[in-house]
Amino acid sequence: MRRRPGIGGLQTAAAARDQYRLLGENVSKLRTDLMKEQLSTFRSQLEDFARKHKNDIRKNPAFRAQFHEMCSKVGVDPLASNKGFWAELLGIGDFYYELGVQIVDICLSTRPLNGGLISLEELRKLLSQRRKSARESVSDDDCLRAISKLKMLGNGFEVISVGKKKLVRSVPTELNKDHNEILELAQAQGFVTVEEVERRLSWSTGRATDALETLLEDGLAMIDDGHRDGKRRYWFPCVSSISSYSGTDSLSES
16 A cells, blocks of 8 residues: 655655745746846946937938837837937937827828828828928838827827838728728729729629728729720829829819
């Protein structure tokens, strides 16, 4: 018959478990303390780096993006506040605040044309034109960071992906799968026809017409009926350059 462990054996096993637990806690604390020390050292080095290269960070978009990546790895957000060390040292909080104000202004001014949906590429192009006198050039990464701050304010700004393009939405329009597929199809030439949607997406006429008319009603599409073939073109400013059709007289809204 197998012997059961006595009281002494149980006490010894319990003591061993306690020792292992304490050992594990000590090792965990040592690792945590070491990581905190390493992070503190890295943050200090990051501040020294920022002081040394602050002009490059302010003026060079690519350098600025790399700096943000370094900050994120140690839990530093230079855009968290317009006050404090980073704002005083680099002034990038003010830079992104100014950028956000300009993005809002551009989105509002182009809304009658694009229905509140503009490509990130077009937005950056319009920003660059507006900021010709500014010392700092603007990148897509800068725009995305400024928009993320706008989104946090709860004012409807959001970046969505349609195919290979990123679109900035400044109105709470909900796009479903059909709408996204049409927008992706329109990227090739800036417009689609009902017949093209039917053929390329294998849709019925009713489905194609319904989706296109919804996009038209939401202000995301414009119509062009001035062609010899008699086919209506649905133009999408959000996936085309505004300058390429802003002067076209044949475009009209329904």
